[in-house]
Amino acid sequence: METSKKRSECPLSCSLxxxxxxxxxxxxxxxxxxxxxTYNDFLKSEEGIATNILASRLKALEENGIIEKSAHPxxxxxxxxxxxKKGIDLLPIIVEIYIWSDKYFSMPLEIKQIIxxxxxxxxxxxxxxxxxxxxx
Numbered sequence: 001m002e003t004s005k006k007r008s009e010c011p012l013s014c015s016l017x018x019x020x021x022x023x024x025x026x027x028x029x030x031x032x033x034x035x036x037x038t039y040n041d042f043l044k045s046e047e048g049i050a051t052n053i054l055a056s057r058l059k060a061l062e063e064n065g066i067i068e069k070s071a072h073p074x075x076x077x078x079x080x081x082x083x084x085k086k087g088i089d090l091l092p093i094i095v096e097i098y099i100w101s102d103k104y105f106s107m108p109l110e111i112k113q114i115i116x117x118x119x120x121x122x123x124x125x126x127x128x129x130x131x132x133x134x135x136x
Contacts, residue, residue, distance in 0.1 A: 018064045023057045037080045088133050
């Protein structure tokens with residue numbers, strides 16, 4: 001499902017229309033690497049997203065088929081978010097951004113460890129994370 005309005009036919013521009021702002025990418029990161037899945041989980045991220053922005057980005061990501069929501073297994077009051085197949089397909093791009101960032105920015109040890117694993121065998125790393133995400 002494609003609901004974003006395109007600015008142009010450029011593939012990069014079209015992609016950025018779907019997931020290109022920092023908050024959307026951070027939500028995707030949290031789903032991939034930090035196993036976050038609820039609204040409150042995302043609010044606790046260190047970047048400090050505002051509630052209205054979070055609600056807006058979650059809605060946009062869902063409308064664009066990047067995430068899916070379902071009932072939380074432990075609480076009827078909570079919604080559980082997870083990446084769709086389309087969202088999981090972003091994993092190799094996110095890994096490349098992590099590797100690029102490691103080259104130019106200092107990283108906490110925990111993130112350096114993720115990057116080290118990714119660099120060792122990128123295909124194996126992506127397959128393992130993909131398998132984990134699909135089983136959620």
